[in-house]
Amino acid sequence: MADLDNLKDTKDYHFDIPARNEAFFLKGAGALDWGMQNRLARIFNPRSGRTVMLAIDHGYFLGPTSGLERIDVNIVPLLPYCDALMLTRGILRTTVPPAFKHGVVMRATGGPSIRKELSNELLAVGMEDALRMNVSAMAVQVYIGGEYETQTVNNMTRMVDMGNRYGMPTLGVTAVGKDMVRDAQYFRLATRICAELGAQFVKTYHVAEGFETVTASCPVPIVMAGGKKLPAIDALTMAYRAVSEGAAGVDMGRNIFQSEAPVAMIQAVQKVVHELMKPEHAFELYRTLKEEQKATVVA
Ligand code: R5P
Numbered sequence: 001m002a003d004l005d006n007l008k009d010t011k012d013y014h015f016d017i018p019a020r021n022e023a024f025f026l027k028g029a030g031a032l033d034w035g036m037q038n039r040l041a042r043i044f045n046p047r048s049g050r051t052v053m054l055a056i057d058h059g060y061f062l063g064p065t066s067g068l069e070r071i072d073v074n075i076v077p078l079l080p081y082c083d084a085l086m087l088t089r090g091i092l093r094t095t096v097p098p099a100f101k102h103g104v105v106m107r108a109t110g111g112p113s114i115r116k117e118l119s120n121e122l123l124a125v126g127m128e129d130a131l132r133m134n135v136s137a138m139a140v141q142v143y144i145g146g147e148y149e150t151q152t153v154n155n156m157t158r159m160v161d162m163g164n165r166y167g168m169p170t171l172g173v174t175a176v177g178k179d180m181v182r183d184a185q186y187f188r189l190a191t192r193i194c195a196e197l198g199a200q201f202v203k204t205y206h207v208a209e210g211f212e213t214v215t216a217s218c219p220v221p222i223v224m225a226g227g228k229k230l231p232a233i234d235a236l237t238m239a240y241r242a243v244s245e246g247a248a249g250v251d252m253g254r255n256i257f258q259s260e261a262p263v264a265m266i267q268a269v270q271k272v273v274h275e276l277m278k279p280e281h282a283f284e285l286y287r288t289l290k291e292e293q294k295a296t297v298v299a
Contacts, residue, residue, distance in 0.1 A: 024037050025041075025044075025046050025049050026040055026044055026049065026201075026221055026248070027219065027220060027221050027248070028195070028200070028219045028220040028221070029200065029220070029221075032169075032200065033167050034167075035166075035167025036163075036164075036167045036168070036169055036200065038167075039103075039136040039137060039167065039168065039169055040136075040137070040169055040200065040201070042084070042102065042103040042136045043083060043084040043103035043105065043136050043137060043169075043201075044083070044221070044248060044249065045083055045274060047274075048273070048274040048275075049248060050243060050247075050248050050249035050273050050274055051083040051084055051103075051223060051248065051249035051250075051251075051273070052081075052082055052083045052084075052249060052250060052252070052266065052269055052270050052273050052274070053082065053083065053084040053085070053086050053103075053105060053223060053249065053250065053251035053252070054075075054078060054079075054081075054082035054084070054085050054086065054251075054252065054253070054256060054257075054266065055086040055087075055225075055226065055251050055252060055253035056068055056071060056075055056085065056086065056087050056091065056253060056257065057086050057087050057088050057091075057107040057139075057253075058253060058254075059088065059091070060088050060107055060110045060124075061110065061112065061113050061114055061118065062113075062114055063113075066258060067254065067257040067258040067262075068257060071091055071095045072095050074257060074262070075095075075257060076095070076096070076097070077262075077263060078256065078257070078262055078263060078266050079096070079097075079100055079102070081263065081266040081267055081270060082102060082266065083102055083103060083249070084102055084103030084104065084105050084136065084137075085100070085102065085103070085104055085105065086105040086106075086107065086139060086251055086253075087104070087105075087106070087107060088106070088107045088110075089106060089125055089129065089133060092104060092106070092133060092135075093133070103136040103137070104133065104134070104135040104136050104137075105135070105136060105137045105138075105139050105171055105251075106125055106130055106133070106135040106137070106138050106139060107124075107125075107139050108123060108124060108125045108130070108138040108139055108140050108159060109121040109122065109123055109124055109139075109140050109141050109152070109155050110122075110124035111124065117147055117148070118143075118146075118175070118177065119143035119146035119147050119148040119149070119151075119152060119175070119177060120147070120148045120151070121141055121143075121148070121151070121152055121155060122151070122155060123140070123155050123158065123159065125138070127162045127163070127165075127166055127168065130168060131166060131168070135168070136169070137168065137169040137170065137171050137200070137201070138159050138163060138168055138169070138170050138171065139170075139171040139173050139203070140152075140155050140156040140159045140170055140171070140172060140173065140199075141155075141173040141175045142155075142156050142172050142173065142174060142175065142190065142193070142194055143175045143177060144174065144186075144189060144190040144193055145177065145180055145186070145190075146175065146177045146180070147177075152175075153193070153197065156170065156172055156194065156197060156198075156199060157197050157198060160197065160198035160199065161198075163200075164198070169200035169201065170198065170199045170200055171199065171200070171201050171202070171203055171223075172191075172194030172195070172197075172199030172201075172202045172203070173202075173203045173225075174187060174190040174191060174194065174202065174203065174204040174205070176205065182205055182207060183207055183209070183210070184207050184209060184210030184211060184213050184214055185210075187204050187205065187207060187211075187214045188213060188214050188217050188218075190204065191204050191214055191217075191218040191222060192217055192218055194218075195218050195219050195220045199220060200220055201220050201221045201222070201223065201248070202218060202220060202221070202222050202223070203222070203223050203224075203225050203251050204222055204223075204224070204225060205224070205225050205227060206224050206225075206227075206238050206241065206242045206247075211241070211242065211245045211246075211247075212245040212246055214246075215245060215246030215247055216246060221247075221248035221249075222246070222247050222248060223247060223248060223249045223250060223251045224238070224239065224242035224243075224247045224249070224250045224251065224252075225250075225251055225252075226250065226251065226252035226253050226254060226255045226256070227254075227255070228254060229254045229255055229258045229259075230255060232255075232259060232260075232265060232268075232283060232286055233279060233280070233283045235252070235255040235265075235269075236268060236269065236272055236279040236282045236283055236286070237279040239252070239269055239272045239273060239279075240272050240276070240277075240278065240279045240282070243272065243273055243276065244276065249273050250269065250273055252269060256269065260290065261286070261289065261290035261293060261294075263289070263293055264285075264286050264287075264289035264290040264293055265286055267285070267286075267289055268282040268283065268285050268286035268289070269282075271285060
Protein backbone atom coordinates (compact mmCIF):
# COMPACT_ATOMS: atom_id res chain seq x y z
CA MET A 1 0.00 0.00 0.00
CA ALA A 2 1.22 3.52 -0.78
CA ASP A 3 2.71 5.52 2.07
CA LEU A 4 0.05 7.92 3.47
CA ASP A 5 2.46 10.22 5.33
CA ASN A 6 3.41 13.63 3.96
CA LEU A 7 0.81 13.71 1.14
CA LYS A 8 1.15 16.93 -0.91
CA ASP A 9 -1.71 19.45 -0.34
CA THR A 10 -1.28 21.44 -3.51
CA LYS A 11 -2.65 19.96 -6.71
CA ASP A 12 -2.67 21.42 -10.21
CA TYR A 13 -5.72 20.53 -12.28
CA HIS A 14 -4.66 22.59 -15.32
CA PHE A 15 -8.08 24.26 -15.59
CA ASP A 16 -6.82 26.28 -18.56
CA ILE A 17 -6.04 23.18 -20.66
CA PRO A 18 -9.03 21.45 -22.29
CA ALA A 19 -9.00 17.66 -22.00
CA ARG A 20 -7.44 16.09 -25.06
CA ASN A 21 -9.81 14.29 -27.39
CA GLU A 22 -7.76 13.49 -30.47
CA ALA A 23 -9.16 11.64 -33.43
CA PHE A 24 -7.49 8.30 -34.21
CA PHE A 25 -5.26 8.72 -37.24
CA LEU A 26 -6.52 5.91 -39.48
CA LYS A 27 -9.28 6.21 -42.04
CA GLY A 28 -12.55 4.64 -40.91
CA ALA A 29 -11.13 3.67 -37.51
CA GLY A 30 -12.42 6.51 -35.32
CA ALA A 31 -15.25 4.50 -33.78
CA LEU A 32 -13.22 1.38 -33.01
CA ASP A 33 -12.50 0.26 -29.47
CA TRP A 34 -9.20 1.17 -27.77
CA GLY A 35 -7.76 -2.34 -28.08
CA MET A 36 -8.46 -2.52 -31.78
CA GLN A 37 -6.99 0.96 -32.37
CA ASN A 38 -3.94 0.01 -30.33
CA ARG A 39 -3.41 -3.09 -32.46
CA LEU A 40 -3.77 -1.05 -35.66
CA ALA A 41 -1.22 1.45 -34.32
CA ARG A 42 1.26 -1.44 -34.01
CA ILE A 43 0.88 -2.00 -37.77
CA PHE A 44 0.53 1.57 -39.08
CA ASN A 45 3.05 4.22 -38.09
CA PRO A 46 1.05 6.99 -36.37
CA ARG A 47 3.43 9.66 -37.75
CA SER A 48 2.97 8.85 -41.46
CA GLY A 49 -0.30 6.93 -41.16
CA ARG A 50 1.26 4.24 -43.35
CA THR A 51 2.91 0.83 -43.04
CA VAL A 52 5.55 -1.35 -44.63
CA MET A 53 4.34 -4.88 -44.09
CA LEU A 54 6.67 -7.71 -45.04
CA ALA A 55 4.66 -10.65 -46.43
CA ILE A 56 6.29 -14.04 -45.90
CA ASP A 57 3.19 -16.23 -45.69
CA HIS A 58 3.52 -17.81 -49.14
CA GLY A 59 4.48 -21.23 -47.75
CA TYR A 60 0.93 -21.90 -46.57
CA PHE A 61 0.02 -22.98 -50.09
CA LEU A 62 3.33 -22.86 -52.03
CA GLY A 63 5.71 -24.67 -49.67
CA PRO A 64 9.31 -23.39 -49.49
CA THR A 65 9.12 -20.80 -52.25
CA SER A 66 12.25 -19.09 -53.54
CA GLY A 67 13.66 -16.71 -50.94
CA LEU A 68 11.75 -18.34 -48.08
CA GLU A 69 13.61 -21.66 -47.96
CA ARG A 70 15.31 -20.64 -44.71
CA ILE A 71 13.37 -17.92 -42.94
CA ASP A 72 15.84 -17.91 -40.04
CA VAL A 73 18.66 -17.07 -42.47
CA ASN A 74 16.92 -14.90 -45.07
CA ILE A 75 14.10 -13.13 -43.26
CA VAL A 76 15.12 -12.62 -39.64
CA PRO A 77 17.76 -10.00 -40.67
CA LEU A 78 14.94 -7.98 -42.33
CA LEU A 79 12.73 -7.83 -39.25
CA PRO A 80 14.10 -4.55 -37.83
CA TYR A 81 13.08 -2.77 -41.04
CA CYS A 82 9.42 -3.78 -41.33
CA ASP A 83 6.51 -2.16 -39.53
CA ALA A 84 4.59 -5.42 -39.52
CA LEU A 85 5.18 -9.01 -40.53
CA MET A 86 2.53 -11.05 -42.34
CA LEU A 87 3.02 -14.76 -41.78
CA THR A 88 1.60 -18.06 -40.58
CA ARG A 89 1.51 -19.22 -36.99
CA GLY A 90 3.89 -22.07 -37.79
CA ILE A 91 6.64 -19.70 -38.88
CA LEU A 92 5.92 -17.27 -36.06
CA ARG A 93 6.31 -19.93 -33.38
CA THR A 94 9.24 -21.81 -34.91
CA THR A 95 11.37 -19.02 -36.31
CA VAL A 96 10.51 -15.46 -35.27
CA PRO A 97 12.33 -14.28 -32.12
CA PRO A 98 9.74 -13.54 -29.41
CA ALA A 99 11.51 -10.22 -28.78
CA PHE A 100 10.12 -9.03 -32.14
CA LYS A 101 8.24 -5.85 -31.23
CA HIS A 102 6.51 -4.79 -34.44
CA GLY A 103 3.05 -5.75 -35.67
CA VAL A 104 2.19 -9.35 -36.50
CA VAL A 105 -0.49 -9.90 -39.13
CA MET A 106 -1.51 -13.53 -38.99
CA ARG A 107 -2.51 -15.40 -42.14
CA ALA A 108 -5.77 -16.90 -40.87
CA THR A 109 -7.09 -18.86 -43.86
CA GLY A 110 -5.80 -21.83 -45.79
CA GLY A 111 -6.56 -25.32 -46.96
CA PRO A 112 -5.78 -25.95 -50.62
CA SER A 113 -2.27 -26.18 -51.99
CA ILE A 114 -1.29 -25.04 -55.49
CA ARG A 115 -2.43 -28.45 -56.71
CA LYS A 116 -6.07 -27.70 -55.89
CA GLU A 117 -8.72 -25.01 -56.30
CA LEU A 118 -7.22 -22.12 -54.31
CA SER A 119 -10.47 -20.38 -53.44
CA ASN A 120 -11.63 -23.39 -51.39
CA GLU A 121 -10.19 -21.91 -48.19
CA LEU A 122 -11.44 -22.12 -44.62
CA LEU A 123 -10.43 -20.39 -41.43
CA ALA A 124 -7.16 -21.92 -40.26
CA VAL A 125 -6.42 -20.15 -36.96
CA GLY A 126 -8.68 -19.63 -33.96
CA MET A 127 -9.05 -16.37 -32.07
CA GLU A 128 -7.85 -17.85 -28.80
CA ASP A 129 -4.56 -18.91 -30.36
CA ALA A 130 -4.20 -15.51 -32.03
CA LEU A 131 -4.57 -13.79 -28.67
CA ARG A 132 -2.06 -16.23 -27.15
CA MET A 133 0.44 -15.22 -29.86
CA ASN A 134 -0.28 -11.52 -29.22
CA VAL A 135 -0.99 -10.84 -32.91
CA SER A 136 -2.09 -7.45 -34.19
CA ALA A 137 -4.51 -8.47 -36.96
CA MET A 138 -5.94 -11.50 -38.73
CA ALA A 139 -5.67 -11.74 -42.53
CA VAL A 140 -8.52 -13.46 -44.32
CA GLN A 141 -8.42 -13.99 -48.06
CA VAL A 142 -11.57 -13.28 -50.05
CA TYR A 143 -12.07 -14.52 -53.63
CA ILE A 144 -14.65 -12.17 -55.14
CA GLY A 145 -15.83 -13.82 -58.37
CA GLY A 146 -14.05 -17.05 -57.46
CA GLU A 147 -15.53 -20.52 -57.31
CA TYR A 148 -15.83 -20.42 -53.51
CA GLU A 149 -16.69 -16.72 -53.25
CA THR A 150 -19.45 -17.09 -50.64
CA GLN A 151 -17.39 -19.44 -48.47
CA THR A 152 -14.45 -17.04 -48.41
CA VAL A 153 -16.68 -14.04 -47.70
CA ASN A 154 -18.18 -16.06 -44.85
CA ASN A 155 -14.67 -16.80 -43.53
CA MET A 156 -14.09 -13.07 -43.37
CA THR A 157 -17.39 -12.10 -41.76
CA ARG A 158 -16.98 -14.77 -39.08
CA MET A 159 -13.50 -13.45 -38.36
CA VAL A 160 -14.85 -9.89 -38.19
CA ASP A 161 -17.45 -10.99 -35.64
CA MET A 162 -14.81 -12.71 -33.50
CA GLY A 163 -12.44 -9.78 -33.93
CA ASN A 164 -15.06 -7.28 -32.81
CA ARG A 165 -15.61 -9.37 -29.69
CA TYR A 166 -11.91 -9.43 -28.78
CA GLY A 167 -10.52 -6.20 -30.25
CA MET A 168 -8.70 -7.90 -33.11
CA PRO A 169 -8.68 -6.15 -36.53
CA THR A 170 -9.38 -8.15 -39.68
CA LEU A 171 -7.41 -7.58 -42.88
CA GLY A 172 -9.47 -8.49 -45.94
CA VAL A 173 -7.11 -9.80 -48.62
CA THR A 174 -8.50 -9.56 -52.13
CA ALA A 175 -7.29 -12.66 -53.95
CA VAL A 176 -7.20 -12.78 -57.69
CA GLY A 177 -7.93 -16.17 -59.24
CA LYS A 178 -6.09 -17.35 -62.33
CA ASP A 179 -8.64 -16.07 -64.84
CA MET A 180 -9.80 -12.86 -63.19
CA VAL A 181 -9.16 -9.47 -64.75
CA ARG A 182 -7.02 -7.22 -62.57
CA ASP A 183 -8.46 -3.77 -63.15
CA ALA A 184 -9.79 -0.86 -61.09
CA GLN A 185 -13.39 -1.93 -61.59
CA TYR A 186 -12.67 -5.36 -60.09
CA PHE A 187 -10.66 -4.00 -57.17
CA ARG A 188 -13.27 -1.31 -56.39
CA LEU A 189 -15.80 -4.13 -56.12
CA ALA A 190 -13.60 -6.47 -54.07
CA THR A 191 -12.21 -3.88 -51.63
CA ARG A 192 -15.58 -2.24 -51.06
CA ILE A 193 -17.19 -5.61 -50.30
CA CYS A 194 -14.47 -6.34 -47.72
CA ALA A 195 -14.96 -2.95 -46.04
CA GLU A 196 -18.77 -3.07 -46.17
CA LEU A 197 -18.71 -6.47 -44.50
CA GLY A 198 -16.51 -5.24 -41.68
CA ALA A 199 -12.80 -5.58 -42.50
CA GLN A 200 -10.84 -2.84 -40.70
CA PHE A 201 -8.27 -2.68 -43.52
CA VAL A 202 -7.90 -4.25 -46.95
CA LYS A 203 -5.03 -5.52 -49.05
CA THR A 204 -5.23 -5.27 -52.81
CA TYR A 205 -3.09 -5.01 -55.93
CA HIS A 206 -2.04 -1.80 -57.64
CA VAL A 207 -3.43 -1.14 -61.10
CA ALA A 208 -1.91 1.28 -63.58
CA GLU A 209 -5.23 2.97 -64.38
CA GLY A 210 -7.68 4.23 -61.76
CA PHE A 211 -6.06 2.98 -58.53
CA GLU A 212 -7.05 6.27 -56.86
CA THR A 213 -10.72 5.34 -57.44
CA VAL A 214 -10.10 2.10 -55.53
CA THR A 215 -8.62 3.88 -52.51
CA ALA A 216 -11.20 6.71 -52.65
CA SER A 217 -14.20 4.38 -52.67
CA CYS A 218 -12.95 2.16 -49.86
CA PRO A 219 -13.80 3.59 -46.40
CA VAL A 220 -10.91 1.83 -44.64
CA PRO A 221 -7.13 1.89 -45.30
CA ILE A 222 -5.81 -0.04 -48.28
CA VAL A 223 -2.37 -1.64 -48.32
CA MET A 224 -0.90 -2.52 -51.67
CA ALA A 225 0.05 -6.15 -52.35
CA GLY A 226 3.44 -6.58 -53.99
CA GLY A 227 2.93 -9.31 -56.56
CA LYS A 228 5.52 -11.02 -58.71
CA LYS A 229 9.19 -10.00 -58.63
CA LEU A 230 9.92 -6.87 -60.69
CA PRO A 231 13.14 -4.97 -61.32
CA ALA A 232 13.85 -2.88 -58.19
CA ILE A 233 13.12 0.46 -59.85
CA ASP A 234 9.73 -0.81 -61.06
CA ALA A 235 8.79 -2.16 -57.63
CA LEU A 236 9.75 1.16 -56.00
CA THR A 237 7.79 3.07 -58.65
CA MET A 238 4.72 0.91 -58.03
CA ALA A 239 4.97 1.50 -54.27
CA TYR A 240 5.38 5.23 -54.82
CA ARG A 241 2.38 5.39 -57.12
CA ALA A 242 0.25 3.38 -54.71
CA VAL A 243 0.91 5.63 -51.70
CA SER A 244 0.62 8.78 -53.85
CA GLU A 245 -2.75 7.48 -55.04
CA GLY A 246 -4.09 6.94 -51.54
CA ALA A 247 -2.75 3.61 -50.26
CA ALA A 248 -1.87 3.51 -46.55
CA GLY A 249 1.26 1.50 -47.28
CA VAL A 250 2.38 -1.76 -48.83
CA ASP A 251 2.46 -5.45 -47.99
CA MET A 252 5.35 -6.70 -50.09
CA GLY A 253 6.91 -10.10 -50.22
CA ARG A 254 8.81 -11.29 -53.29
CA ASN A 255 9.92 -7.82 -54.35
CA ILE A 256 11.79 -7.64 -51.06
CA PHE A 257 12.91 -11.14 -50.13
CA GLN A 258 13.74 -12.16 -53.74
CA SER A 259 15.71 -8.94 -54.27
CA GLU A 260 19.48 -9.18 -54.82
CA ALA A 261 19.82 -7.10 -51.64
CA PRO A 262 16.73 -7.56 -49.45
CA VAL A 263 17.94 -5.39 -46.54
CA ALA A 264 18.70 -2.51 -48.92
CA MET A 265 15.40 -2.98 -50.73
CA ILE A 266 13.22 -2.89 -47.63
CA GLN A 267 15.01 0.26 -46.45
CA ALA A 268 14.32 1.91 -49.81
CA VAL A 269 10.65 0.87 -49.61
CA GLN A 270 10.47 2.42 -46.12
CA LYS A 271 11.65 5.75 -47.53
CA VAL A 272 9.08 5.65 -50.33
CA VAL A 273 6.18 4.71 -48.08
CA HIS A 274 6.83 6.92 -45.06
CA GLU A 275 8.62 9.88 -46.63
CA LEU A 276 7.24 9.74 -50.18
CA MET A 277 10.78 9.60 -51.51
CA LYS A 278 10.70 9.70 -55.32
CA PRO A 279 11.35 6.25 -56.84
CA GLU A 280 14.53 7.33 -58.66
CA HIS A 281 16.00 8.62 -55.39
CA ALA A 282 14.90 5.49 -53.54
CA PHE A 283 16.56 3.40 -56.26
CA GLU A 284 19.80 5.33 -55.79
CA LEU A 285 19.54 4.72 -52.05
CA TYR A 286 18.95 1.01 -52.74
CA ARG A 287 22.08 0.82 -54.91
CA THR A 288 24.20 2.65 -52.35
CA LEU A 289 23.02 0.47 -49.46
CA LYS A 290 23.48 -2.64 -51.59
CA GLU A 291 27.13 -1.76 -52.24
CA GLU A 292 27.71 -0.86 -48.57
CA GLN A 293 26.18 -4.11 -47.39
CA LYS A 294 28.18 -6.10 -49.93
CA ALA A 295 31.37 -4.40 -48.66
CA THR A 296 30.42 -5.23 -45.05
CA VAL A 297 29.91 -8.90 -45.90
CA VAL A 298 33.29 -9.09 -47.72
CA ALA A 299 35.10 -7.31 -44.87
C1 R5P B 1 0.20 -14.68 -51.05
O1 R5P B 1 -0.17 -15.74 -51.07
C2 R5P B 1 0.38 -14.01 -49.82
O2 R5P B 1 -0.82 -13.67 -49.20
C3 R5P B 1 1.28 -12.82 -49.86
O3 R5P B 1 1.19 -12.21 -48.61
C4 R5P B 1 0.98 -11.81 -50.91
O4 R5P B 1 0.81 -12.38 -52.15
C5 R5P B 1 2.05 -10.73 -50.94
O5 R5P B 1 3.23 -11.25 -51.31
P1 R5P B 1 3.90 -10.81 -52.69
O6 R5P B 1 4.32 -9.39 -52.53
O7 R5P B 1 5.05 -11.74 -52.87
O8 R5P B 1 2.85 -10.99 -53.75
